[in-house]
Amino acid sequence: xxxxxxxxxxxxxxxxxxxxxxxxxxxxxxxxxxxxxxxxxxxxxxxxxxxxxxxxxxxxxxxxxxxxxxxxxxxxxxxxxxxxxxxxxxxxxxxxxxxxxxxxxxxxxxxxxxxxxxxxxxxxxxxxxxxxxxxxxxxxxxxxxxxxxxxxxxxxxxxxxxxxxxxxxxxxxxxxxxxxxxxxxxxxxxxxxxxxxxxxxxxxxxxxxxxxxxxxxxxxxxxxxxxxxxxxxxxxxxxxxxxxxxxxxxxxxxxxxxxxxxxxxxxxxxxxxxxxxxxxxxxxxxxxxxxxxxxxxxxxxxxxxxxxxxxxx
Ligand SMILES: *[C@@H]1O[C@H](CO)[C@@H](O)[C@H](O)[C@H]1NC(C)=O
Ligand SMILES: *[C@@H]1O[C@H](CO)[C@@H](O)[C@H](O)[C@H]1NC(C)=O
Ligand SMILES: *[C@@H]1O[C@H](CO)[C@@H](O)[C@H](O)[C@H]1NC(C)=O
Ligand SMILES: *[C@@H]1O[C@H](CO)[C@@H](O)[C@H](O)[C@H]1NC(C)=O
Ligand SMILES: *[C@@H]1O[C@H](CO)[C@@H](O)[C@H](O)[C@H]1NC(C)=O
Ligand SMILES: *[C@@H]1O[C@H](CO)[C@@H](O)[C@H](O)[C@H]1NC(C)=O
Ligand SMILES: *[C@@H]1O[C@H](CO)[C@@H](O)[C@H](O)[C@H]1NC(C)=O
Numbered sequence: 001x002x003x004x005x006x007x008x009x010x011x012x013x014x015x016x017x018x019x020x021x022x023x024x025x026x027x028x029x030x031x032x033x034x035x036x037x038x039x040x041x042x043x044x045x046x047x048x049x050x051x052x053x054x055x056x057x058x059x060x061x062x063x064x065x066x067x068x069x070x071x072x073x074x075x076x077x078x079x080x081x082x083x084x085x086x087x088x089x090x091x092x093x094x095x096x097x098x099x100x101x102x103x104x105x106x107x108x109x110x111x112x113x114x115x116x117x118x119x120x121x122x123x124x125x126x127x128x129x130x131x132x133x134x135x136x137x138x139x140x141x142x143x144x145x146x147x148x149x150x151x152x153x154x155x156x157x158x159x160x161x162x163x164x165x166x167x168x169x170x171x172x173x174x175x176x177x178x179x180x181x182x183x184x185x186x187x188x189x190x191x192x193x194x195x196x197x198x199x200x201x202x203x204x205x206x207x208x209x210x211x212x213x214x215x216x217x218x219x220x221x222x223x224x225x226x227x228x229x230x231x232x233x234x235x236x237x238x239x240x241x242x243x244x245x246x247x248x249x250x251x252x253x254x255x256x257x258x259x260x261x262x263x264x265x266x267x268x269x270x271x272x273x274x275x276x277x278x279x280x281x282x283x284x285x286x287x288x289x290x291x292x293x294x295x296x297x298x299x300x301x302x303x304x305x306x307x308x309x310x311x312x313x
Contacts, residue, residue, distance in 0.1 A: 157181035186216030
């Protein structure tokens with residue numbers, strides 16, 4: 001009995017596996033599936049399609065109404081290299097969205113509803129080369145060093161978002177970065193922006209649409225192109241330092257002046273004393289030997305004088 005039971009349950013598991021696999025591996029309704037590529041562009045999808053073949057390399061979900069990427073289902077696609085989610089309503093934190101899709105090279109999340117990017121958003125995507133985050137009007141923060149693990153990143157686009165500030169090291173530490181989209185953002189050109197504006201000038205990267213990288217605040221710099229604002233910021237932000245420099249220089253000058261005065265005063269006293277002693281020494285030479293004890297005391301006090309040496313010899 002048990003010998004026939006075993007193979008039957010095995011067969012059941014096998015059948016169940018085939019059914020499950022055929023269900024999982026079927027092309028999502030209304031999408032077009034070619035070899036390792038699933039294209040669901042503009043299909044009015046409200047949700048991420050759950051029947052995407054597991055060996056998919058290229059997944060295009062562009063121009064739908066998807067508001068959420070389910071982490072578990074997405075991370076079944078461990079061979080995924082190319083993911084295009086532009087023009088959707090994705091607005092979640094992304095904290096644990098991309099965990100096992102470590103082969104991802106191209107990720108397009110432009111024209112969505114992202115609000116912030118943190119280190120955990122993309123920290124597992126160590127092969128990422130292209131990352132598009134443009135046209136996310138509610139994206140107001142990219143945390144410092146959010147891309148620290150994405151060292152292969154070549155093209156990063158954060159144009160037309162709500163970003164007012166970007167920490168310089170977040171992008172300057174990317175060794176392979178070639179192109180960085182920064183245009184159309186309401187940059188806050190305060191003094192903390194100075195370092196970033198200097199880096200933009202000196203980095204030698206390609207900044208697409210560079211004319212439209214401009215300051216939005218403070219109001220006196222509104223509309224200024226960021227590459228040109230560096231001189232202005234230098235002037236505004238470093239004048240404060242100059243005041244301290246002037247005070248410092250004044251103090252140093254005063255110290256030098258006082259030291260000089262003191263030295264001159266001491267030199268004057270020495271000169272007077274020397275004059276006085278040479279004068280008295282000459283007087284002593286003319287005087288009798290009765291005055292000897294008084295002279296010895298004074299010669300002890302001022303031993304280096306040649307006259308006293310002569311006298312003692
Ligand atoms: C597929 O497209 C047809 C026509 O465009 C539409 O009526 C249907 O609801 C779509 N199916 C799904 C699952 O989106
Ligand atoms: C995906 O499909 C859309 C139309 O449905 C087409 O315009 C687009 O070129 C396709 N993309 C790819 C990469 O095949
Ligand atoms: C999808 O989003 C677009 C733009 O936000 C909207 O006009 C459209 O009605 C939405 N479609 C559905 C089926 O929700
Ligand atoms: C975008 O996200 C904000 C909150 O983060 C929400 O209020 C808004 O409705 C979202 N917009 C869309 C189009 O999903
Ligand atoms: C990402 O960086 C963290 C800390 O810097 C490190 O512990 C982790 O292993 C990195 N992840 C990958 C996949 O390299
Ligand atoms: C710009 O930055 C400065 C200093 O960091 C801050 O005080 C100010 O509130 C910011 N302005 C805007 C509009 O974010
Ligand atoms: C700069 O932005 C304006 C308004 O958004 C746009 O009309 C113009 O084409 C942009 N310039 C470039 C070079 O793209």
